Amino acid sequence: MIDRLTALLKMQVPQRNRGLLFASGTTKPTGDGYQTGCLFQKTDGGNNTALYVNEGSVTVANFQAIEGAGADGHDPIVLASSTATGIDFTGTYSANALDFSDATIVPSGSNGPCLIRAGTYASPIDYGASDAQSGMIRLYSTCSGDISSYDRGIFVYTETTGAKGAFPIAGLAEANNTGTGPKKLQAGQFIAHLGAQSSGATLSTAVGDTTAGMYASWFKIAGAANSVCASGSKAACIWLDSSMGGTMSGEHYGIYATVGGISPDGFIGFNTSASGYTQFIYADATFNSGAGTCITTDAVPGTNDARIKVWYDGKQYYIALWR
Numbered sequence: 001m002i003d004r005l006t007a008l009l010k011m012q013v014p015q016r017n018r019g020l021l022f023a024s025g026t027t028k029p030t031g032d033g034y035q036t037g038c039l040f041q042k043t044d045g046g047n048n049t050a051l052y053v054n055e056g057s058v059t060v061a062n063f064q065a066i067e068g069a070g071a072d073g074h075d076p077i078v079l080a081s082s083t084a085t086g087i088d089f090t091g092t093y094s095a096n097a098l099d100f101s102d103a104t105i106v107p108s109g110s111n112g113p114c115l116i117r118a119g120t121y122a123s124p125i126d127y128g129a130s131d132a133q134s135g136m137i138r139l140y141s142t143c144s145g146d147i148s149s150y151d152r153g154i155f156v157y158t159e160t161t162g163a164k165g166a167f168p169i170a171g172l173a174e175a176n177n178t179g180t181g182p183k184k185l186q187a188g189q190f191i192a193h194l195g196a197q198s199s200g201a202t203l204s205t206a207v208g209d210t211t212a213g214m215y216a217s218w219f220k221i222a223g224a225a226n227s228v229c230a231s232g233s234k235a236a237c238i239w240l241d242s243s244m245g246g247t248m249s250g251e252h253y254g255i256y257a258t259v260g261g262i263s264p265d266g267f268i269g270f271n272t273s274a275s276g277y278t279q280f281i282y283a284d285a286t287f288n289s290g291a292g293t294c295i296t297t298d299a300v301p302g303t304n305d306a307r308i309k310v311w312y313d314g315k316q317y318y319i320a321l322w323r
Helices: 002-008
Strands: 020-025 034-042 051-054 063-065 306-312 315-321
Touching: 034 063
Parallel strands: 020 034
Antiparallel strands: 034 051, 051 063, 306 315
């Protein structure tokens, strides 16, 4: 009889184990008699509370809600698991493993909807007190193409067509401790390492390629021939903004540079074959005001008009300036 019924319903003959595979009612069962994987339909349920699956055993049921599309068709699917991996992608893909191209979100601030979210500013993901390195996202890849190509681990393109600004990648590192604080607080870390895992690794000659080289980061600004930077605007490859407050008992710099291994050819290297620089340093009056006075006008008579102050090895030195 059961074989005939399952054939009519186009379903597999269920295993003749003890316990139900389907049940319904107004009260979610918790006891004996429901096989693992049994579906329970809560007849007075609502959005995300109408369908449950038994994640327990046949002797002790543990029905958990199956959260899916609700009345609006956009309720999330929640994966709650204590296993090592929640979603595992395997195999070879000739297209995107995940594609959000047809997704549309309605912006409503930093706590509003986005394509991928983990926590909020007021309620971030808590790593606890572990000293182990982990992180939100870790990506490892390798490539072996020829020298005419390159791979980008992460590429972000952001276009603005109005007055709103664009920040394709942004980071914020905050220390909010009340006791002993961290030794490192860095919003970004970029390292280019030659031969970290392979002795004899070589950086090839640039051979006329002005973009070639080994750099921890490449910062570039560019404008089309018909583009305009309005009067009063500013453009620079790097903006350094020091806005420290509080008590500064340590050292404080605009740029902090260290050297290890081979001595560099210079602190700054210039290749200005295109147009060169109008000024080596261009500064307004605030550059030399208040406690930050780094140019003194107490010139040595007959020798210079002013002097740039340089502190070296515990002694004050000066670089003469003439006009």
